[in-house]
Each structure stands twice: as structure tokens, then as C-alpha cells.
Amino acid sequence: MRNEQAADLLFAQSRPGCRAVRMPECDVPAEAVESLLPRSALAERPPDLPELTEPDVVRHFVNLSAQNMSVDGNFYPLGSCTMKYNPKRNEALASVEGLAGLHPYQRSETIQGMLALLHALQEMLAEIAGLDAVSLQPAAGAHGEMTALFVAAAFLRDTGQHRDVVLIPDGAHGTNPASAAMAGFRTLEVKSSAAGLVDLGDLAAKLDARTAVFMITNPNTLGLFDRQIGQIAEMVHAAGGLVYLDGANMNAILGIARPGDFGADLMHFNPHKTFSGPHGGGGPGAGPIAVAGKLAPYLPAPLVAKRGDCYTLDFDRPKSIGRVRSFFGNTGVLVRTYCYLRTHGAEGLRRVAENAVLNANYLLSRVKDCLPVPHGDRCMHEFVASAQRLKAERGVTAMDVAKRLLDYGFHAPTVYFPLIVREALMIEPTETEAKATLDSFAAALQRIVAEDAGLLHDAPHTTAVCRPDEVHAARQPILKWTAPAR
Amino acid sequence: MPYIPNTEDDRRAMLEAIGAESIDELFDMIPRQFRLDRPLDLPAALGELALRDHIRQLAERNTAASTATCFLGGGSYDHFIPAIVDFVAARSEFYTSYTPYQAEASQGTLTALFEYQTMITRLTGMDVSNASLYDGAGAAAEAVLMAIGATGRAKRVVTASSVHPEYRQVLATYLANLDMQLQTVDTPGGVLAPEALDAAVDEQTACVLVQHPNFFGCLEEVEALAAAAHAKGALLIVAFDPVSLGVLKRPGDYGADIAVAEGQALGCPLSYGGPYLGILACREKFVRRMPGRLAGETVDRRGRRCWVLTLQTREQHIRREKATSNICTNQGLMALRATVYLAAMGPHGLRSTAELCLKKARYAADRWTAGGLLEAAFPAPTFKEFVLRAPRGRVDQLLEAAAGERIMAGSPLECWYPELADCVLMAVTEKRTKAEIDRMAELIRSVLG
Structure with a gap:
């Protein structure tokens, strides 16, 4: 399902005369702005913002939102970030x-x-x-x-x-x-x-x-x-x-x-x-x-x-x-x-910690055979696996694994942190995930480590974009939209 | 437990897979002597229904500004928020996602931040905006730290007493351990006199922090202040009111080097002081000294336009103690709210909002001072708020009586300015009506007359 309307930025969608908000008429007697403030303080024209209608704005942001993974939509085992369910x-x-x-x-x-x-x-x-x-x-x-x-x-x-x-x-x-x-x-x-x-x-x-x-x-x-x-x-x-x-x-x-x-x-x-x-x-x-x-x-x-x-x-x-x-x-x-x-309450918070630690240890036990966990078989709420062997043997990096996970519908773990573990994948499931979710995540990892290295280097394959060029972004920073030259 | 999906059977199966006898065993890493041998002493757990009742009872002991008439300002304002702001911010794809480190899984957030940055640069006339800081005060303090780095002048910073007192307090706290001298120039006339600034700034001064319109609502002579700062090689940092830019000249047009703001006015609820939004924008040449996140455009492997977090070598997760700032989590969702707000308002909506604020505030100031019971404390022109003086020193009496009429009439200034003990800061937004303003005029007559 491809949605072309999702592609344009708000500025490119601007059309003179469009309005999402109309402010009421002024209900107090008043002079013109020019006689209320010194002319030297005043802008010469209204702010340079796009002109849009309410449906334009809503469709734009709803389409943008669809390009995000989120805790409500996806397992999000981002280590150190404790991406647990956010109660409504x-x-x-x-x-x-x-x-x-x-x-x-x-x-x-x-x-x-x-x-x-x-x-x-x-x-x-x-x-x-x-x-x-x-x-x-x-x-x-x-x-x-x-x-x-x-x-x-x-x-x-x-x-x-x-x-x-x-x-x-x-x-x-x-x-x-x-x-x-x-x-x-x-x-x-x-x-x-x-x-x-x-x-x-x-x-x-x-x-x-x-x-x-x-x-x-x-x-x-x-x-x-x-x-x-x-x-x-x-x-x-x-x-x-x-x-x-x-x-x-x-x-x-x-x-x-x-x-x-x-x-x-x-x-x-x-x-x-x-x-x-x-x-x-x-x-x-x-x-x-x-x-x-x-x-x-x-x-x-x-x-x-x-x-x-x-x-x-x-x-x-x-x-x-x-x-x-x-x-x-x-x-x-x-x-x-x-x-x-x-x-x-007290009892509930203790259950939170117990289940966070149980989930992490369970996932560790399911993952360690395909991705070694250098610091042991037990952990607290998260653990750090390493893709170092995978990299040495097949040239597949932690980043490759992380990107490929997106294709399976899982948010990537935190990668390359902490700095003391090479090719680190830091995985924190939190207590709000079910065993079944952890099982399918572990199964995905097991499949991924066996997948063709080329396929992994080119992952993700199912997202709208793939491996943005970060070096280019930093070398010639484009930090705002400018109108294309006519 | 409401948010834990595993059943007892699940737990048993998981322990078996782990090879542990019990959940307790998983905590063996924690020495026994440090294990809590009692339950935490916390109030009993509440189910959703009971919690709702409890919160409702607490809320009933408060008076929401919306159920009263609010003339309070001082950096937080009762502005109109279009419904689509709440609608977009409540999309869980936005509010339950993390900082967009994984670009492929976060293009929605990254695109919105890029649009935010673009909107802020257009609004301010500055070259670059970051993707948000905590609040206006924090943004001002971060801007000062930027200026110290950019100028290499690690001795002095100058500000004015017309800058929000809490911004100055935060700045003083940030500078307290850095061996910097912070000089505050007095503003007895309600604005910073360019000559006074000229006398205070020297060749050791890194920057000058001013606010325009300032804390008293007055317009500063910003062009002359910029000239005074620049004459000594100091940078000018301006704290602005984003709504005022519907009618006022942009910071970039009068010589600001760094522009900062409290962005609450752009679609954030009052929420007893937060979460709000710190805005920071600057000239191109300072971009590598900026604190916080920046979204940048690039292309992906297939040549498609997309966005990433960029210039990350400024940041703590890469540069650690040499980072431009320690900030990590910022105010992403509030930046999104501001983006939706500005998209909804557009050039004409923001212009109308600013005009309504200006005209109603002027009408209110005229009405409330008409009988001579209150007088304007300062002669300078004002935008949407102003300071009034009760000549016979009866500010408290007026505020008390107003509270009885469900009018939040203004903030007394004595706690920050002992010399303004007989003064009150009052703000009038586009939401206030002629009837409300007239009612306040009546009250002034009856209480002070």
C-alpha cells in the first residue's frame, strides 16, 4: 500500500488562501496595530508559515505517524530505555x-x-x-x-x-x-x-x-x-x-x-x-x-x-x-x-521488577545460543548480547541484525552500547511483554543469524527507507526545508 | 497486575527454561543484606475506577484556569489550542515511540522534527533550530553556555532585570560551578537602557541575554541593544515570545545571534508549569555548538529523501564529557504539538492571534487604569502583558477580591522585585473577552475605589 500523499512536507503543500483556523473578530474597540506599537518593532509581513486546511494537516500527520514503530504497535526491546506499555x-x-x-x-x-x-x-x-x-x-x-x-x-x-x-x-x-x-x-x-x-x-x-x-x-x-x-x-x-x-x-x-x-x-x-x-x-x-x-x-x-x-x-x-x-x-x-x-502499590511494584527480570532472563536463555551474551547466563532487567562472532565469521554486524529485526516487525535493541562490549545488542524486554512475544522475537533472531549476509547488509527491506546516509547528513547538513529553485 | 501479561503457567515455563527454581533466585546477584525485608511503605493499590475517583477528587480541590478568568502570564499563557493539536499528539505512534535513533523505524518523528526546525527558523529569521530543549529558562542557560564556547570568553555574562526572574535564577544555577561572573543590569524604567548595557558590556563579556517583549511585557529597544553587545564582540541572546512574532520583527532581523523561547504558547496546555518546550535557534556558524537533537535531511541507499538525527558528535552519547550539553531526553512531543499548532494557525492565524492579544491587552490596560485607581508602572509600549501599580499599595486586596470572583487577576511581583511590591503583572490573551475585561474593570472600581 503506497501513499503518495505521505511524501510531501507541509511547506510543499502550502496553497495561498487555505486556512485551518479562523480567529474571531476583535470584540474590543481598538486602533490599528501600526498605531499601537512603534513601526520599527513591527514585522513587515505575516510569519512565513505554510497555508493549509485542517484536513491537510491531519492527513499529513496521520501518514507520518504510520512511519513510526511504537510501543503500542511493536515489541520495542530498546536496552536502557525501558520501553514498557504506557497505561491509557x-x-x-x-x-x-x-x-x-x-x-x-x-x-x-x-x-x-x-x-x-x-x-x-x-x-x-x-x-x-x-x-x-x-x-x-x-x-x-x-x-x-x-x-x-x-x-x-x-x-x-x-x-x-x-x-x-x-x-x-x-x-x-x-x-x-x-x-x-x-x-x-x-x-x-x-x-x-x-x-x-x-x-x-x-x-x-x-x-x-x-x-x-x-x-x-x-x-x-x-x-x-x-x-x-x-x-x-x-x-x-x-x-x-x-x-x-x-x-x-x-x-x-x-x-x-x-x-x-x-x-x-x-x-x-x-x-x-x-x-x-x-x-x-x-x-x-x-x-x-x-x-x-x-x-x-x-x-x-x-x-x-x-x-x-x-x-x-x-x-x-x-x-x-x-x-x-x-x-x-x-x-x-x-x-x-x-x-x-x-x-x-508496594506489591504491584515488586511484581513489576520480578516480571521484568523474569522476562529478561527468559529471553537471555532463548537468545544466548545464537548471539553470545558475554557476561553470563543471568541478568537483571536487560542483557547485552554480542554479534562479534557473527562479524568475524560472516561479516554480519550488530547493526545488520538490528536493521533486519525491523523487517520482522520488532524495534531494534540498543546497538553499540555499552561501549565495553563489542558489537553490542542491548536487549530489555520489560515486564509488559508476554512470553509468546519473547518467543517470536527469539525465533526471529535465530532465523536472522542464519540468513544470507548480503540480505542482512541490505536490511531493512520492508520499511519506507533503508539505511539513510548519515555521513552525508553530517557533512553537508540540511536542517530545514527550502523551496526548490524554480 | 494490570500490565503484566504472563500467567502463572507462563512464569513456571519460563523459570524452567532459565533453569531457575524461583523468581527469587533470579535476584541472587543482590546481596541479602541489601534486600528489602518488608513491603515498601506506599499507599494501597487502586483499580482503575477507584483511581479515577481519587484523581477526580484531587482535581476538584483545584480551580482550573478554564473555569475562571485567567489574566495570569509571566511565561505561561492561556492561549487557544486547536483540537487537532491534541488529536495528533494523542496518536500512539508518536507518543509511545522513543527518540528516533533507528531512522527506518522513526521517519514519522524525524520528519515532524525537521518540519519543526523549519517552522522555528522561519518564525525567528534564524538559520538553524534544534529539535527542542526542556523549557525557556533552560534554553536561555544553554544559549549562554553556547555563547561562552563560541566567543572563548569564559569570564562574564550580562543580563537585565527585565528578563524573567526564573530564567535568571536557572542561569545563575548553571553558572554557579563554572566560575563565571553574571552581571544583571537594573531596569528601573521597565526596559534595558542601551547606554546602561553599553556600560556593562566589555571585551571579556561572552554574551548579553535580554527578553523581548520582556518579563514586564515591555518592548525592548532590541536594535540598539544588539549594537551595544556587538560593539564589544559579545553575542546577543534574545528570549522571545513566539506568539508575538505574529506582529513583531523577527530576532534574526534585529541582530540576535541566538534566539530562545518558552514554546508553551504554541499548543501546550498550562499543565501547572510543564511539560513545556524550550526553543533554541541560532546563526549558521554556531550550529556545531548547539545543544540537543537535530534532524537532518539525507538520502537512503535507494536514493530516497529521508531524515536522520545528525551532527551527533556534539552529543553526550558520542562525546561524553566533551559534549556541547548533557541533554538526552528533550521535549519531542511538545515540539510535535508546536509543529501542528503552527501548521494549523498558518501565517494569518498567528498574525490574528498576535493582533488580538495586542488589542485586547491594550484595551484592558486602558480600561483598568482609566479611573486612576491603577496606573501603568512603565511607559514603554507593551505586547500582551503589562505591569500595573496600585498607588495606595493594595495589590493583595485586589488579587484576593478577584479570586473570590473566580478571576485570576495577575501575579504580584514582590517576591522577585521588592521595589515593585505595589505592582501586579497581568496578561491578556486572544481568549479573553470584552465582557471579562470589563468585569475586571468593575472589580477594580469596587475594590480600590
């Missing part, structure tokens, strides 16, 4: 007018329900983290990392400690070192051991009086829980540093282990992963952070406070790092998080 009730409830229709500068007596919700969310996240205080302000996971590092920097400054180095394992997400740099820290990489855990010798060698923070993702990006965590936290704390937990992989340990209990001083959550907020094709997310009591005074302001039966925004935080975002934060995402947590 949460979408509906977050758009209730009494929540979605609130202006951020309304008086607090007109938003008591919202503040009650956000206050309860602060408390629930603190409990899940095993830490003392929570800020809901950061807008995404990386933003939470950076905010937490700002908090750490403020704490160190305030307590007169000159520590300027953040230690980061080599398997970490790229956001970790990038966030550390934005918070003014130098970064040092800590090696992983052959077992895929933190190399304690290397960590010991790099810990010193300049160590500010050790950032650890646990479970890590190989899908392994670093069982040395108690010892690691002791070492970091003994050196005077703080332990930061990258909470990207919290889905594996909800209700089973708490970062605060295994030594973390501060952490962020990714509600758009762990708590099922939809990913939106690249956001919005949110990045709440939780910290130990001694760091709480430095959290961004405001926090939601409860005074008697009344909820308020607490700006009176003299040691606060200040703001990292305007207004309250990505509240709509936080409302979905609240709905998710209220749907599950």
Missing part, C-alpha cells in the same frame, strides 16, 4: 482539566489537590529510593543527574571541601560524564572488570582527597547488579566522596532493594522509563532526584511542604542551589507517575 488511564487522568488546566502562578489555595498529589509523590519516591528528600523539578534524567551534581557541589562548597573529580565507570551512560562536566567537575573513568562489574583495584587507585562523587548505574548497563556495591560505597565514603546512583535501571529493583540502603547518597529517577511515562518520540520525561538528609538543604526550590492540612510551595531554603527549571517542573509527567504508583 494515566493519559486520560493527566489531561483532566482540574490538573492539566492549572496555571503555574495560581494562588496556592486554588491548587491544593495538585500540591497534595505532588507532595505524596515526593514521599513515595523517597520511600522507593530509601532516601530522605525529593525534588521533582528536573525535567529529564540527564537534567536530574546534573541537578544532583549541583547539589553535591553546593554541599562540598558549604562544608569547605575542595573536591573536583567525579569518577564514572566505563560502562556508564554518556549523560553521566556530560552532566559532571556541566557541573564543573573533572571526570575520571573507572574500568570494569572482566566480569562486567566495577574494577575495585582501579577504583581504589583513583579515589583520593579530590574525589567528589562516584556515579554508578546499578543494575549496570550490562544488566548486572554489582554485588560489590556495599564495599564500593564504603570505599567511596571512606575517601570522603558521595555515591550517586543513576536510576535508569530502577525497573529491576523496585521494592526489592533501595539505593539508599545499599549506600547511595543521591540519585535520579526516570519516570518515563521506570514509571511508564510515554517517551513521546524524545520526551517529555522528568528527572526527580532523591537525596540523603545531609544533602536536602541544597535541593532546588521550591519543594512541596505540608503545614497542617494545607500544602504550600516552600521557597524558604537558604542553602538551595536555586532553580534548574522555570515553574514547577514537567508536572504532566509527574501526574502520570503518581497514577502509575497508585495503580501498583
Whole structure:
């Protein structure tokens, strides 16, 4: 089924005189714009936007949407991204007018329900983290990392400690070192051991009086829980540093282990992963952070406070790092998080982690014979397979396998990450997939690794486009549409 | 559990395939001492019906702006959102997909982002737009970091007190650990005087951040400000209101080097402050210093036009600590909303919207100051919001009385500007009617008269 109408961009479809929206006549007496504002401030013509009708716009975007894979339509085992089902009730409830229709500068007596919700969310996240205080302000996971590092920097400054180095394992997400740099820290990489855990010798060698923070993702990006965590936290704390937990992989340990209990001083959550907020094709997310009591005074302001039966925004935080975002934060995402947590309760969250880990281990057991998994037969919520043997023997890469999966109707796993596994395919099924889906995914992989190498190099064969030329895109960037020359 | 499809039988079969006795065994990697030996202390689980009731009860303790009359502004506005914006954003092919790393599986999102970038460059007159940041404040802070890198001047940044106080707070937080001096020039007349800026900018200054129309709603003399910044080799960063570009000159036309905005006005619900949309656009020569995603056009193996994420060597997943920014997840769905909004409004819809805002705001300011009970705090021309002063210092009384009439009359400014303790910031969008404005005038007469 080929749809030619899907091909043109909005700008090419523009026809003078078309209108999707007609604004009402002005109902107040008014002079012309030219006499209300200085002429030098005014545009000479209306904005250079396409002229379209409502059906034009709708057909265009509906056709575009059909070119996406999505969690609702496809198994989406993108490692590290926790692409679980996005509950529809949460979408509906977050758009209730009494929540979605609130202006951020309304008086607090007109938003008591919202503040009650956000206050309860602060408390629930603190409990899940095993830490003392929570800020809901950061807008995404990386933003939470950076905010937490700002908090750490403020704490160190305030307590007169000159520590300027953040230690980061080599398997970490790229956001970790990038966030550390934005918070003014130098970064040092800590090696992983052959077992895929933190190399304690290397960590010991790099810990010193300049160590500010050790950032650890646990479970890590190989899908392994670093069982040395108690010892690691002791070492970091003994050196005077703080332990930061990258909470990207919290889905594996909800209700089973708490970062605060295994030594973390501060952490962020990714509600758009762990708590099922939809990913939106690249956001919005949110990045709440939780910290130990001694760091709480430095959290961004405001926090939601409860005074008697009344909820308020607490700006009176003299040691606060200040703001990292305007207004309250990505509240709509936080409302979905609240709905998710209220749907599950303690028992439900534990079931989430159990089934995420069960699904991942099951899929690992089905996949490891055709694609080796270098770091063992057991994992937490995800595992990293390697196409290295396939590449050596037949010239088939992780990318070839990933692209071919699209032909079978599956979204590709995360490829070439973490950097410490060659030809990595990082696979995270999540708890919201059925055994039958995992079986058909494994069967597809088994077929793919046996397929003709040429067929795989040329995959995908069924999508509208195949292997865009990324080098060309970067060398001569075309970042906007321009009208073709006549 | 509502979202877990496996049955007990499935689980048994899976454990058998794994070779594990129990699910508990799968967690052996976690040392016993760190295993939680009690259930989390969380409120009891609710079924869908009970959850719906619970949320409805919470929502009933709030007053939605739509059930009142909203004159609140300050960076978040009660603008009209055409129904097709919600319709498109609710397509689950868009909202349940990930960042478009796998281009073949994400052409819908990539195409929309490319259209977003094109719309923003046309709206602003800038050369390049990224695919969104978190919010207007974050975009302003990221723009400053870009300017520091581009100019190699790692000492000073200048802004003005007429810039949104929260944007300045965010900027100060971002700069706090980078050993930068942030100078804020006072704006006692409601706008930044070009001479004052000229005196504040020196050869060490990386950039100047201004807002136009500014936080008080006033139009800045942007051309003169651009000249003052450029005379010392500093870049000009302008925070603009996207709706104002229906009538106002574009940042690219008056010398902005980087243009940033809070994009909420482009089809995002108020939603108690977010999710919103950080817009960032700049001149071509800064493109490799931009933060965030960029969608670029290319061709595939069969020569077909298509789109990919490009110039990724700027980004954290490639460059790590040397990246231009740490941003990963951005506000993709809000960028999609903005694209649909701008497509629906078109040149004439956006122009009409801006004209309606301007005319109604002017009518409101005239009506509300007519009896002399309130007066304009600043003489400069304004777009859709403005600051009024209650000469006898009765702002709180007015706001309180208005709340009783379900009118959200405005924001008191004292928390940010102690010297404006007798002032209120009020905004009038295209949605406000003559009747609502007249009713507010009546209230002013009865409360302050």
C-alpha cells in the first residue's frame, strides 16, 4: 500500500488562501496595530508559515505517524530505555482539566489537590529510593543527574571541601560524564572488570582527597547488579566522596532493594522509563532526584511542604542551589507517575521488577545460543548480547541484525552500547511483554543469524527507507526545508 | 497486575527454561543484606475506577484556569489550542515511540522534527533550530553556555532585570560551578537602557541575554541593544515570545545571534508549569555548538529523501564529557504539538492571534487604569502583558477580591522585585473577552475605589 500523499512536507503543500483556523473578530474597540506599537518593532509581513486546511494537516500527520514503530504497535526491546506499555488511564487522568488546566502562578489555595498529589509523590519516591528528600523539578534524567551534581557541589562548597573529580565507570551512560562536566567537575573513568562489574583495584587507585562523587548505574548497563556495591560505597565514603546512583535501571529493583540502603547518597529517577511515562518520540520525561538528609538543604526550590492540612510551595531554603527549571517542573509527567504508583502499590511494584527480570532472563536463555551474551547466563532487567562472532565469521554486524529485526516487525535493541562490549545488542524486554512475544522475537533472531549476509547488509527491506546516509547528513547538513529553485 | 501479561503457567515455563527454581533466585546477584525485608511503605493499590475517583477528587480541590478568568502570564499563557493539536499528539505512534535513533523505524518523528526546525527558523529569521530543549529558562542557560564556547570568553555574562526572574535564577544555577561572573543590569524604567548595557558590556563579556517583549511585557529597544553587545564582540541572546512574532520583527532581523523561547504558547496546555518546550535557534556558524537533537535531511541507499538525527558528535552519547550539553531526553512531543499548532494557525492565524492579544491587552490596560485607581508602572509600549501599580499599595486586596470572583487577576511581583511590591503583572490573551475585561474593570472600581 503506497501513499503518495505521505511524501510531501507541509511547506510543499502550502496553497495561498487555505486556512485551518479562523480567529474571531476583535470584540474590543481598538486602533490599528501600526498605531499601537512603534513601526520599527513591527514585522513587515505575516510569519512565513505554510497555508493549509485542517484536513491537510491531519492527513499529513496521520501518514507520518504510520512511519513510526511504537510501543503500542511493536515489541520495542530498546536496552536502557525501558520501553514498557504506557497505561491509557494515566493519559486520560493527566489531561483532566482540574490538573492539566492549572496555571503555574495560581494562588496556592486554588491548587491544593495538585500540591497534595505532588507532595505524596515526593514521599513515595523517597520511600522507593530509601532516601530522605525529593525534588521533582528536573525535567529529564540527564537534567536530574546534573541537578544532583549541583547539589553535591553546593554541599562540598558549604562544608569547605575542595573536591573536583567525579569518577564514572566505563560502562556508564554518556549523560553521566556530560552532566559532571556541566557541573564543573573533572571526570575520571573507572574500568570494569572482566566480569562486567566495577574494577575495585582501579577504583581504589583513583579515589583520593579530590574525589567528589562516584556515579554508578546499578543494575549496570550490562544488566548486572554489582554485588560489590556495599564495599564500593564504603570505599567511596571512606575517601570522603558521595555515591550517586543513576536510576535508569530502577525497573529491576523496585521494592526489592533501595539505593539508599545499599549506600547511595543521591540519585535520579526516570519516570518515563521506570514509571511508564510515554517517551513521546524524545520526551517529555522528568528527572526527580532523591537525596540523603545531609544533602536536602541544597535541593532546588521550591519543594512541596505540608503545614497542617494545607500544602504550600516552600521557597524558604537558604542553602538551595536555586532553580534548574522555570515553574514547577514537567508536572504532566509527574501526574502520570503518581497514577502509575497508585495503580501498583508496594506489591504491584515488586511484581513489576520480578516480571521484568523474569522476562529478561527468559529471553537471555532463548537468545544466548545464537548471539553470545558475554557476561553470563543471568541478568537483571536487560542483557547485552554480542554479534562479534557473527562479524568475524560472516561479516554480519550488530547493526545488520538490528536493521533486519525491523523487517520482522520488532524495534531494534540498543546497538553499540555499552561501549565495553563489542558489537553490542542491548536487549530489555520489560515486564509488559508476554512470553509468546519473547518467543517470536527469539525465533526471529535465530532465523536472522542464519540468513544470507548480503540480505542482512541490505536490511531493512520492508520499511519506507533503508539505511539513510548519515555521513552525508553530517557533512553537508540540511536542517530545514527550502523551496526548490524554480 | 494490570500490565503484566504472563500467567502463572507462563512464569513456571519460563523459570524452567532459565533453569531457575524461583523468581527469587533470579535476584541472587543482590546481596541479602541489601534486600528489602518488608513491603515498601506506599499507599494501597487502586483499580482503575477507584483511581479515577481519587484523581477526580484531587482535581476538584483545584480551580482550573478554564473555569475562571485567567489574566495570569509571566511565561505561561492561556492561549487557544486547536483540537487537532491534541488529536495528533494523542496518536500512539508518536507518543509511545522513543527518540528516533533507528531512522527506518522513526521517519514519522524525524520528519515532524525537521518540519519543526523549519517552522522555528522561519518564525525567528534564524538559520538553524534544534529539535527542542526542556523549557525557556533552560534554553536561555544553554544559549549562554553556547555563547561562552563560541566567543572563548569564559569570564562574564550580562543580563537585565527585565528578563524573567526564573530564567535568571536557572542561569545563575548553571553558572554557579563554572566560575563565571553574571552581571544583571537594573531596569528601573521597565526596559534595558542601551547606554546602561553599553556600560556593562566589555571585551571579556561572552554574551548579553535580554527578553523581548520582556518579563514586564515591555518592548525592548532590541536594535540598539544588539549594537551595544556587538560593539564589544559579545553575542546577543534574545528570549522571545513566539506568539508575538505574529506582529513583531523577527530576532534574526534585529541582530540576535541566538534566539530562545518558552514554546508553551504554541499548543501546550498550562499543565501547572510543564511539560513545556524550550526553543533554541541560532546563526549558521554556531550550529556545531548547539545543544540537543537535530534532524537532518539525507538520502537512503535507494536514493530516497529521508531524515536522520545528525551532527551527533556534539552529543553526550558520542562525546561524553566533551559534549556541547548533557541533554538526552528533550521535549519531542511538545515540539510535535508546536509543529501542528503552527501548521494549523498558518501565517494569518498567528498574525490574528498576535493582533488580538495586542488589542485586547491594550484595551484592558486602558480600561483598568482609566479611573486612576491603577496606573501603568512603565511607559514603554507593551505586547500582551503589562505591569500595573496600585498607588495606595493594595495589590493583595485586589488579587484576593478577584479570586473570590473566580478571576485570576495577575501575579504580584514582590517576591522577585521588592521595589515593585505595589505592582501586579497581568496578561491578556486572544481568549479573553470584552465582557471579562470589563468585569475586571468593575472589580477594580469596587475594590480600590
